[in-house]
Amino acid sequence: MSRTLIISLLASTIRLATPLLLAALGGLYSERAGVINIALEGIMLAGAFTAATITYFSHSPWIGLSAAIISGALVALIHGVACIRFRADQVVSGTAINILFLGIPALLCGALFDTTSGTPQLPRSETLPDWNIPVLQSIPGLNQILSGHKPVVYFALILVVATYFVLYRTRFGLRLRAVGEHPEAADTAGVSVVRMRYWGVLISGMLAGLAGAYLSIGQNSVFTRNMTGGRGFIALAALIFGKWHPVGALAACLLFGFADAVQIRMQGVVDIPNQFVQLIPYVLTMVVLAGFMGRANPPKALGAPYSKG
Amino acid sequence: MTNYRRYLYGAHGKTIEMKKNIREIVLPLIAIIAAFIAGGIIVFAVGDNPFEVYDLLISSAVSWPDGIGYTLFYATPLIFTGLAVAVAFKCGLLNIGAEGQLTVGAFAAAWAGITLAGLPAWLLVPTACLAAILAGALWGAVPGMLKARFGSHEVINTIMMNFIAAGVVAYLTQYHYKLPGDAILQTAPIGEGAHIPRLHSLLVPLGINFPERLPLNVGFILALLACAVIYLLLWKTRWGYEIRAVGSNSSAAEYGGINVPRRVVLAMAISGALAGMVGINEVLGHRFRYYDGFSAGYGFTGIAVALLGRNHPIGVLLAGILFGALTRGGLFVDIFTDNVSKDLVAVLQGIIILFVACEALFDPTPYIRRFMSGRNPVGAPGRGQ
Numbered sequence: 001m002s003r004t005l006i007i008s009l010l011a012s013t014i015r016l017a018t019p020l021l022l023a024a025l026g027g028l029y030s031e032r033a034g035v036i037n038i039a040l041e042g043i044m045l046a047g048a049f050t051a052a053t054i055t056y057f058s059h060s061p062w063i064g065l066s067a068a069i070i071s072g073a074l075v076a077l078i079h080g081v082a083c084i085r086f087r088a089d090q091v092v093s094g095t096a097i098n099i100l101f102l103g104i105p106a107l108l109c110g111a112l113f114d115t116t117s118g119t120p121q122l123p124r125s126e127t128l129p130d131w132n133i134p135v136l137q138s139i140p141g142l143n144q145i146l147s148g149h150k151p152v153v154y155f156a157l158i159l160v161v162a163t164y165f166v167l168y169r170t171r172f173g174l175r176l177r178a179v180g181e182h183p184e185a186a187d188t189a190g191v192s193v194v195r196m197r198y199w200g201v202l203i204s205g206m207l208a209g210l211a212g213a214y215l216s217i218g219q220n221s222v223f224t225r226n227m228t229g230g231r232g233f234i235a236l237a238a239l240i241f242g243k244w245h246p247v248g249a250l251a252a253c254l255l256f257g258f259a260d261a262v263q264i265r266m267q268g269v270v271d272i273p274n275q276f277v278q279l280i281p282y283v284l285t286m287v288v289l290a291g292f293m294g295r296a297n298p299p300k301a302l303g304a305p306y307s308k309g
Numbered sequence: 310m311t312n313y314r315r316y317l318y319g320a321h322g323k324t325i326e327m328k329k330n331i332r333e334i335v336l337p338l339i340a341i342i343a344a345f346i347a348g349g350i351i352v353f354a355v356g357d358n359p360f361e362v363y364d365l366l367i368s369s370a371v372s373w374p375d376g377i378g379y380t381l382f383y384a385t386p387l388i389f390t391g392l393a394v395a396v397a398f399k400c401g402l403l404n405i406g407a408e409g410q411l412t413v414g415a416f417a418a419a420w421a422g423i424t425l426a427g428l429p430a431w432l433l434v435p436t437a438c439l440a441a442i443l444a445g446a447l448w449g450a451v452p453g454m455l456k457a458r459f460g461s462h463e464v465i466n467t468i469m470m471n472f473i474a475a476g477v478v479a480y481l482t483q484y485h486y487k488l489p490g491d492a493i494l495q496t497a498p499i500g501e502g503a504h505i506p507r508l509h510s511l512l513v514p515l516g517i518n519f520p521e522r523l524p525l526n527v528g529f530i531l532a533l534l535a536c537a538v539i540y541l542l543l544w545k546t547r548w549g550y551e552i553r554a555v556g557s558n559s560s561a562a563e564y565g566g567i568n569v570p571r572r573v574v575l576a577m578a579i580s581g582a583l584a585g586m587v588g589i590n591e592v593l594g595h596r597f598r599y600y601d602g603f604s605a606g607y608g609f610t611g612i613a614v615a616l617l618g619r620n621h622p623i624g625v626l627l628a629g630i631l632f633g634a635l636t637r638g639g640l641f642v643d644i645f646t647d648n649v650s651k652d653l654v655a656v657l658q659g660i661i662i663l664f665v666a667c668e669a670l671f672d673p674t675p676y677i678r679r680f681m682s683g684r685n686p687v688g689a690p691g692r693g694q
Contacts, residue, residue, distance in 0.1 A: 092616065104652075107351070289455070
């Protein structure tokens with residue numbers, strides 16, 4: 001294995017892991033508060049579509065990015081209201097949103113762009129720019145891996161540290177975790193279970209929307225139908241693998257990103273048919289889930305709707 | 310005094326029971342109406358007239374013979390996947406993998422039809438059907454086993470199996486079962502003996518003028534039979550009882566002596582087998598080959614069908630027909646309107662699931678209870694609580 005190959009694989013790993021990481025961290029906030037968020041996939045699609053469409057009309061990727069974050073929050077709000085206020089089954093509600101967002105972007109594409117396959121291609125200037133980090137870009141070898149990524153990538157990496165800090169060192173984080181572990185105790189102590197859960201769900205929506213935006217206007221320059229390809233679910237698996245901890249989620253996402261990078265590189269080069277090579281991330285997800293689920297400790301109140309009294 | 314109490318509790322209990330049964334029917338109806346209203350708003354937002362769109366949708370679905378014929382034809386795979394998801398739900402499992410299960414089922418049916426093409430029809434048709442059922446069962450059993458043995462969530466595993474199924478079947482089709490030079494990703498045609506007849510051939514001898522061009526075939530009859538079989542299985546056999554017990558309360562079931570892991574695997578296997586039967590309708594009754602991408606999201610729509618049908622075979626049948634009608638109408642709407650595409654149907658489905666899931670939204674029980682306890686001086690401890 002040549003040095004250039006390893007370097008380019010590692011660089012790809014970071015790029016491919018970023019949407020997973022953002023979605024996984026989003027899932028972290030939601031699940032730590034006790035709300036299962038299966039809808040990450042649908043929210044990512046919503047974010048990807050919004051980013052591409054708004055960027056197309058506004059000619060600014062930053063406006064598109066902001067719109068994607070807002071749209072992610074709004075979609076997550078639907079999930080939140082269904083699960084928190086109306087006590088719907090959280091997995092069913094999440095699935096409903098995923099189905100909805102297989103259809104809504106296509107419908108809107110049809111109305112706006114006369115085709116249901118996706119948004120029109122954006123010129124390179126209107127996608128997210130590459131950022132070259134001053135010091136890192138002069139280190140030979142490392143510069144390809146660490147510099148020259150989109151700003152979203154750096155945000156995601158910083159977010160890991162920030163999430164650790166927020167979750168374990170702030171009052172907000174303590175309350176969030178309390179609501180997910182033992183909502184009755186939190187309620188008795190005066191914490192609003194409902195409000196904390198909404199916060200968790202909203203943050204997860206914003207991050208998942210951002211992840212989707214990175215897919216459509218960061219990694220690519222267009223939105224195509226179902227472009228997330230299961231990433232939202234892989235992000236959930238990464239979250240479980242990472243034991244609902246930000247650093248664990250980072251490690252898991254890097255692993256899945258690496259599998260994705262290897263799979264892409266292998267196509268056409270190795271003697272195994274492409275269709276099988278592409279399956280590597282999915283098989284890996286199943287293996288990981290089987291191997292680690294037994295030892296994983298989800299937040300105790302995860303998935304259970306809370307009713308006062 | 311005791312007679313008075315028994316009379317009151319009895320009447321009260323029966324009323325709660327009646328309210329629950331009414332609720333099982335009313336809730337899905339309210340969800341459908343709410344979804345149509347929300348969908349109408351979306352139609353209006355993209356620039357078309359909701360009334361015109363809905364009129365087109367409904368009229369194209371119920372006309373005779375084409376509307377009904379196509380509606381039932383589109384309903385057939387949905388009834389299978391709806392039953393599949395419903396059986397899994399009854400065991401407390403969410404089977405999102407019906408899409409992958411029906412893919413492998415369809416391919417297996419095609420494989421049998423191609424490889425064993427020399428066999429006579431009376432042998433080949435059941436064999437191909439069995440192939441579809443077993444392949445689907447296997448594809449469902451794997452996530453079931455992972456859940457039973459390792460506790461890993463069936464939602465993610467079934468979704469991963471969907472991707473894996475798509476990849477494996479695409480590979481087999483492209484490199485082993487495609488006709489050389491065929492540009493479309495589809496297998497060679499199956500042997501003549503594996504074909505199952507269209508309903509035209511069954512209805513015309515009975516005096517019903519059902520045109521041959523309509524693709525409604527014996528697969529639909531199989532779907533009806535499947536509903537009956539699943540009803541008997543779930544409510545009249547021990548296996549069915551145990552599956553439902555595990556779904557109701559797996560700890561209590563375990564305490565009662567039921568082997569929970571085995572029932573989980575069984576439920577997922579049956580679920581997968583039902584989804585695999587979609588292949589019978591599609592490959593043996595319609596295209597007579599495996600055609601990559603034939604499924605218009607049947608697996609996911611099945612979730613909506615199961616939820617709307619309250620996980621009961623009759624409900625699934627009715628909900629499947631409704632969604633079949635939506636599919637038929639959706640195609641017309643797609644062609645004959647300016648701005649609305651058939652994705653409207655997916656949107657309607659998603660909204661329906663959401664509304665059905667939000668049971669607390671439509672739950673009249675708190676209001677009834679308040680009303681009842683106001684009238685009933687003795688109160689009603691326990692019942693209906």
